[in-house]
Amino acid sequence: MQGLKKLKSGDFNSMSQELQPDGSVTIHLHRRKGKKDYSFRVKNLYQLNEEEVDIDTGEPITKGSL
Amino acid sequence: MTDYPDYTSLLQIVGSDITVPIDIETATIGNIEVDIKAQSITDLRIDIEAQSVGVYLQPDWQTKEGNDKSFAATSAILAPNGNYVSDYVVAGGGDLYITHLSFAIYASAAEDFDKQHDGFIVFSHMVAGGVRVTIGANSGFGLALNRPLLIPAGATYRMYGTNKSNHNCYMALSSGGYQV
Secondary structure, eight states: HHHHHHHHHHSSSEEEEEEEEOEEEEEEEEEEEOOOEEEEEEETTTSTOOOOEEEOOOBOOOOGGG | TTTTTTOOOOOOOOOOSOOOOOOOOSSOOOOOOOOOOOSSSSSOOOOOOSSOOOOOHHHHHHTTTOEEEEEEEEOBBOOOEEEEEEEHHHHHHHEEEEEEEEEEESSSSSSGTTTTOOOEEEEEESSSSEEEEEEEEEEEEEEEEEEEEETTTEEEEEEEEEEEEESOOOEEEEEEEEEE
């Protein structure tokens, strides 16, 4: 969930998005001054039913998959 | 320079018509901040003589300061007339200035590699009447803007592409600038 928070706070220098066949988007964020990059996958980005999903499968994230 | 005192006090000048010649002579300059607010400036001349001075254009300076933003987006396979949208809601408090943009469009199937791939793109501030840059090209295009595309804080910046070829293609959209 940290990656999505970084996106929503604008805390990055570069962002790359890849549209997935199921309509979700895989997003990679990079900030030079930070020591972390973030990769995550989102369905319905910026929509009311926005949901972060498993980056590999696109399935909903459950406690067991974290 | 030991014959002179050290000056660190604020110089604030308020007036309706001001002419201020400033001549600074010193061994080192720690920091000079000049904040000018005026409806018009007749003449502003800055003569800097120093062993090491960098004067940057705004995009270069903001990159140095870590305020640069870059966006890249790659579509899934697009059928003819299929489109791809990548949105970013400008977050973090500052306005977004897009200074350059580009796109590439390329066939997804090997048998189409040597064909013409036409693409159509729109980079825009998503609001009625918002500013936009629209380009159509074969295989791709790149453009440095001589005036930045301004996306206000909180607004949506959209990169949009359409496959105008008669075969399936991928599209890659990219752009960048700075946010202050």
